[in-house]
Amino acid sequence: MSASISTSPTSASASVSVVLRCRGCATSVDPLDPLTGGATAGFRCPNTTRAPRIDHVMQWEPTAVGVDEWPSDQSINPFIRYRTLHHSYWLARARGVSDETYIDKVGRIDRAISGVAGTGFVITPFGRADISSAALGVNIWAKDETGNVAGSHKARHLMGLAIHLDVEKVSVVTRLAIASCGNAALAASMIAKAVRRPIDVFVPSSAKPTVLARLTELSARVTPVSRTAASPPGDPCVHSFHDALSRGALPFCCQGNENGLTIDGGTTIGHELADQLVVNDVHPTKLLLHVGGGAFATAVTRGLGQAMLLKHIESLPQVICVQPNACAPLRRAWIAIANRALTAIGDDLRADDSNEDDSIAGGSQQLANDAAIAARLVLPDAQEALTAALQFAVSNRASHMWAWDDPGTTIASGIVDDETYDWFSLVGAMLCTGGYPVVVNDEQLIEANRLAASAADETGTAGLAGVIALKSADLLDEHDCVVTIFSGIRRQ
Numbered sequence: 001m002s003a004s005i006s007t008s009p010t011s012a013s014a015s016v017s018v019v020l021r022c023r024g025c026a027t028s029v030d031p032l033d034p035l036t037g038g039a040t041a042g043f044r045c046p047n048t049t050r051a052p053r054i055d056h057v058m059q060w061e062p063t064a065v066g067v068d069e070w071p072s073d074q075s076i077n078p079f080i081r082y083r084t085l086h087h088s089y090w091l092a093r094a095r096g097v098s099d100e101t102y103i104d105k106v107g108r109i110d111r112a113i114s115g116v117a118g119t120g121f122v123i124t125p126f127g128r129a130d131i132s133s134a135a136l137g138v139n140i141w142a143k144d145e146t147g148n149v150a151g152s153h154k155a156r157h158l159m160g161l162a163i164h165l166d167v168e169k170v171s172v173v174t175r176l177a178i179a180s181c182g183n184a185a186l187a188a189s190m191i192a193k194a195v196r197r198p199i200d201v202f203v204p205s206s207a208k209p210t211v212l213a214r215l216t217e218l219s220a221r222v223t224p225v226s227r228t229a230a231s232p233p234g235d236p237c238v239h240s241f242h243d244a245l246s247r248g249a250l251p252f253c254c255q256g257n258e259n260g261l262t263i264d265g266g267t268t269i270g271h272e273l274a275d276q277l278v279v280n281d282v283h284p285t286k287l288l289l290h291v292g293g294g295a296f297a298t299a300v301t302r303g304l305g306q307a308m309l310l311k312h313i314e315s316l317p318q319v320i321c322v323q324p325n326a327c328a329p330l331r332r333a334w335i336a337i338a339n340r341a342l343t344a345i346g347d348d349l350r351a352d353d354s355n356e357d358d359s360i361a362g363g364s365q366q367l368a369n370d371a372a373i374a375a376r377l378v379l380p381d382a383q384e385a386l387t388a389a390l391q392f393a394v395s396n397r398a399s400h401m402w403a404w405d406d407p408g409t410t411i412a413s414g415i416v417d418d419e420t421y422d423w424f425s426l427v428g429a430m431l432c433t434g435g436y437p438v439v440v441n442d443e444q445l446i447e448a449n450r451l452a453a454s455a456a457d458e459t460g461t462a463g464l465a466g467v468i469a470l471k472s473a474d475l476l477d478e479h480d481c482v483v484t485i486f487s488g489i490r491r492q
Contacts, residue, residue, distance in 0.1 A: 016066035018091045020260065022047065023424070024054040024394050031091055031168075039168040042087070043251060043259045055397040055424050058260030060087040061302075063309040070312040071271075076122045078268035079106050079159060085271060085306060087264050088160065092167045109162055112194040116218070117149045121159060121268075124148055126276040129484075132451040132464055136471050139481045140464070141282055143273055146455040150187035151489030153269055153296055157254045158184075158191045160265015165197070165250075172197055176252035179203075179241035181414055182211050183488050184254045189218035192252065199252060200244050202237040210492055234403040235418045254295045255421040263299050263422070269485070270303015274313050277483075284317040284483040286470075288438070290462035291321045291330055292415030294422030300485065301429040317483065318374075319435040321426050322466035323415060324445065326408035330420040331437040333400040334427050337389045338373050341431075344385035349373050363439065364473035370436040371475050378434040386431060394424055411442050414459030414488055438466040452486055460488030 020042040021028045027047050031037040036046075045056035062085045075081040080103055083089040092102050114120035126143040133140045149155035176199040178188045185201045192199040201215055205224040215222045225237045232239065241258075245251060251259040254266075277284065287304075289297040297319075307313045323330055335351040342349055351373055352366055377386050393400045403418040410416060420426065430436055440448075445458045448465035458465075463484035470476050 016062070016090045018060070018087060018094050019065070020058045020060045020087070022056050023059050024056045024397075025051055029058065032094060039165075039170045040250065042261050044257075045260075053396055053398065055257070055394045055401070057256045057422070057424070060261075060264065061306070062086075063306050068310070070307065070310045077106065077110055078121055078123060078156075078272055079110070079163065079265070081123075082268055082271040085267065086160065086163075087261060088164045088167050091164075095167070097167070105166060106163060109159070109166060109195060113149055113155075113159070113191055116194045117155075117190045119147070119149055121149060121156070123272050126273065126280070129452070129464075131453045132448075132467070135451050136467060136476075137478075138467060138471060138476050140467060141280075141284070141481070141483045142452070142454070142464075143269070143276065143483070143485045144454055144456070145269070145485060145487035146460065146489045148487075150183065150190050151455075151491075152183040152187065152460065153266065153485070153487040154184040154254055155187035155191060156268050157262040157266040157295060157299065158188050158252060161252055161259065161262055162191050162195050163265070164261055166195070170250070175200055175244070175249040177202070177241055177244040177249035178251075178253045179235065179237035180254070181237075181416075182207060182491070183414060185215060185220070186211065186218075188252050189215050189220040192220070193218045200249060202240040202244070204237060208491060233418075238418075255293050256295055256298060256425075257421050262295060263302060266295060266299025267303035267306065269296075270300045270305075271307065273300065273483070273485075274304055274307035277313060282483070283314075283481060285480045286320055286435075286476075286482045287317045288320045288322055288463040288466040288470075288482060288484045290412075290415055290459065290466075290485075290487075291323050291420060291426065292417040292459075294330065294417075294420040294426055296487070297321055297429075298422040298425045302425070305429075316429075316433050319426070319429040319433045320438055320466060320470075321430060321435070322438045322440055322462050322469075323420075324410040324412045324462070325439045325441050326410035326412075327404045327416045327418070328437070328439045329401060329404050329418070330423055330426060331439055333393070333420070333423045334430060334437050336400050337386075337393050337427055338377060338431065340389040340392065341377055341382060341385040342373065344388065345382050347376060349376055363441070363469060367436075367438060367469060367473040367475060371473075374431065374434045374436040377431055390424075390428055390431070393427070400424075410445070412445050412459040412462050412465075414457070415462060438469050440465040440469050444468045454486040455489050456486040457488055457490040460486050
C-alpha cells in the first residue's frame with residue numbers, strides 16, 4: 001500500500017508520505033506496511049535497544065514529505081487549523097478518512113476534553129509583555145499557555161497522541177502510562193478520562209497533595225515514587241514508567257525518545273506563534289524557552305522551523321534554552337558539541353564545563369563566553385565542523401546526555417529533569433541559530449515570575465528569567481526583540 005496522499009484537503013496534485021524516520025539511525029517505518037507498521041509504529045525506533053549508543057527519535061516532518069502550503073484554515077482549534085501539518089491527519093487520509101470526518105473526529109475528542117477540563121483547545125494569547133519590557137528596558141513579547149487545557153502546554157502533546165490512537169483505532173482497554181512531576185500527569189489524566197482510556201501515572205512522592213487528589217479524581221492509577229540512595233541513575237519515576245511499558249502499557253508521555261509522535265501535537269504552539277508574529281508584525285531576535293525534558297522547546301522550534309520552510313516567516317531568531325542551576329544537563333551537551341566543533345576549526349575559544357555559579361556576576365562571565373562561541377560557530381567557515389560534531393553527538397548519546405548526578409532543589413521544580421530527553425534537537429536549534437543555553441538561579445526565577453504578571457508559576461516563567469540573565473550579562477540591547485512563552489499555572 002502506498003504511504004501517501006494529496007497535500008491539500010481538496011486537491012490531489014501532489015503526494016505526502018506518512019513514513020516516519022529515526023533521526024539517529026535513519027531507520028524508516030511505514031505505518032501502512034502490514035509487516036513493519038501498526039498502531040504504535042513511530043512511537044519508538046525499532047533499533048532503540050539494538051543500538052543504544054544512538055539517540056533514537058522517530059520523526060515526521062511535513063515540509064520534507066510533500067506538504068508545501070501553510071494552512072489557510074481559520075478554526076479556533078489549533079488541531080483543526082493546522083491539521084495538514086500533522087502526521088495523524090495524513091495517516092487518517094491514507095486510511096480513507098475524509099477531511100470532514102477527520103475534523104469531526106478532532107471536534108468530538110475536543111468536546112469530551114472540555115467536559116473534563118472545563119475548556120477545549122483554542123489559540124492561546126500572544127502580546128507585548130509591558131511590565132517586564134518596562135522593567136528590563138527590552139522589547140519583550142509573550143505567549144501565555146496558562147489558559148490551555150490543564151493550565152499548560154503539556155496537553156497539546158497528549159492531544160496529538162489521543163488523536164493518533166483514535167485514528168489507529170487502538171483498543172480503549174489498553175493502558176496508557178506517563179511519568180511526570182505534575183503538569184504532564186494532570187494533562188494526560190484529563191485527556192485519558194475524556195477519551196475513556198485507563199492510565200498509570202508515576203509521580204514523585206513529593207508531589208503536591210492537591211495534584212495527587214486531582215489525579216485520583218480523574219480516575220488515574222497513581223503510583224508515587226521515591227528517590228533513594230539505592231535508586232539507579234536517572235529519574236525513578238521514569239524507571240517505573242519503563243516497567244509499565246514492559247508490561248504492555250503505551251507511552252502517553254511528553255518525551256520524544258519514548259514516543260516520537262508526542263512532538264507532533266506540541267508543534268501547534270510553534271504554528272500559532274508563527275501566525276501571531278506575522279499578524280503583529282513582530283520580528284524577534286531571540287526566543288527564550290524554558291527546558292526540562294525538552295519536548296516543549298523542541299516542538300516550538302520545530303513548528304517555527306516548518307513555518308520558515310513554508311515561507312510563512314522569514315527566519316528563525318536565536319534559540320536560547322533556559323534551565324535552573326539545580327539541574328542543567330542540556331548545557332553540558334551543548335558544551336561537548338560546541339567544543340568539538342571549535343577544535344575542528346582550530347579556534348582557541350572553549351566553553352567552560354563547570355556548573356554556572358549561583359551569583360549573577362559568575363553567570364554573566366560564563367554567558368558572555370558562551371555567546372561568543374555561538375557567534376563563532378554560526379559563521380560559514382564553521383558549518384562543516386558543526387555538522388560533523390552534531391553527527392557525532394547523535395551517534396554517541398551517552399557521552400553527551402546522561403542523568404544529572406545530584407539534582408538540587410529549586411523554585412522551578414517543574415523543569416528539574418534528570419535528563420533533557422529531547423536534547424539533540426535543541427542543541428542543534430541553538431547552534432544553528434547562534435543561540436546558547438542559559439542557566440539561571442532562584443533569585444532570577446523569582447524576579448521573572450514577579451515581572452511576568454501571569455498566572456504561571458516560576459517554572460512557567462523561567463524563559464523570562466533567562467532574559468534577566470542576558471540583561472545582567474549585557475547581552476541585550478535596544479535593537480533586540482525577545483519572545484518567550486509562559487506555561488504552567490500556579491497550583492497550591
